[in-house]
Amino acid sequence: MSKIDLSIVIPLFNEEENVAALLDAVSSSANEIKGSYEIVVVDDGSADGTWQALESAAQSCAQLKAFRFSRNFGHQKALLAGLNFAEGDAILSMDGDLQHPPALIPALYQKWQEGFDVVATRRHDQQVSSLFKRITSRSFYRLFSWLAGIPMRSGSSDFRLIDARVRDELLRFQDVDLFIRGAVEWLGFKTHVMDFEAGARHAGTTKFNLKRMAKFASNAIVSFSVKPLRLSIWLGFFTSLAAFSELGYILWAYSQGLTVPGWASILGVLSLLFGILFILLGIIGAYITRLHIGAQGRPPFVVSERLEAKAISLRKSAE
CATH class of the missing domain: 1.10.287 (Helix Hairpins)
Incomplete structure (x- = not known):
């Protein structure tokens, strides 16, 4: 098996309209790094045509690996699954709505090459997020930092690059609903922070409604604080x-x-x-x-289907 330098992990949920543009943008930016890469996509039980769009994209994107959950298990579990399936020496995670700019991939990778174990990002989104969301987000990080005793930057997100050994430590956690942002900070590896301006969604609407936000916040606090x-x-x-x-x-x-x-x-x-x-x-x-x-010992997620572009290409050649 050839060595992979960078894995790009992307959880998706009902993002059919974004798949093609997302993979084009990610591939274009990843091609700028001096090294090999793979794109690991986890379909979190989408009810639309997200999986079919990934199957179509696999015909032309040789670096794509995709995994489909049997149902919706949640964003953090999809992200954790992607980290588990990633094979790169460095793993970059990002959302699939193009609000995390793929153009930053080379810069994040460069900082990792300079010796940082974690290259985190700080999101600035005054142009694309409502005042309510900005206030609640800022309040959550302050509350979490106070309750858990783990300093969390306002504007933290799951758009980050980590070394493979950081990933290995994350996978050792036995939490039912692991708050990955908090876990990365808790581990304490050498970190560099980059600021970015969040872009507008390429298509569709956010799937992170108020109910999901409340559940996300409560899980995070219960995970790390008594x-x-x-x-x-x-x-x-x-x-x-x-x-x-x-x-x-x-x-x-x-x-x-x-x-x-x-x-x-x-x-x-x-x-x-x-x-x-x-x-x-x-x-x-x-x-x-x-x-x-x-x-209860239940598995954190169940994968019902998987595809790999290289395997598809080999089957076509054999035919």
Whole structure:
């Protein structure tokens, strides 16, 4: 087997309209590096014609390898699968909507050749992202950094290049839903950061809606921090203290023959306490759910089909 210098890993979900332009742009930029490369695409259970578009592209893109999940398992699992299937000495990951500019591939590869184990990127997207998304993204990274104790740059993304030994360490993680961005930072390898301007999507709409964003954020925090559990203990302590103080005041008032006014306010306090209680139960439930899923020993993903352009070319020659 010939040596591969660079693997380019791209997870896709319902990106049929972007496949051709994506592979053309990636191939064009990758051809500029002084070395061999492969393009590893993981179809995360797309419901449109993404897989068929990849089959067509394999006829002309000799560097393409593609893997199809049996169903949608999620972006991070698709990315992890691509890292697992990559054979290069360096592995570059990027999204398939062309917002991660393929033109930066040679520059990222050059920094790796200079000795950096991780070449991360920082995204600037004021022109293409809504104010709401920018604010929530910035807030998430600040919250994650505080809770997990792992410094995360605002604008971090999965557009990065890592050395193969960094990939090997990532694959050692046994997390059910690994937050790869956090894991890369946690490993602590020598890192260089490059800024980039996110482009507009080539076609289609984002698949990362508010529900997916919330799940992504909660998985990330539960993966790397137990601080929410510790905070829940202190919150429970102080709310209990407040409740006992209120109860003590009521008992004292009755002992003095006084009537305690304001049943509405008392009910309001009780409702608040019950609300806090349910929040704490939800936090605990998130950790228990993670343990439960991990104990089941299910595979993180299932590959139903795979194709390799070289194999297709060989079959055609034989025919």
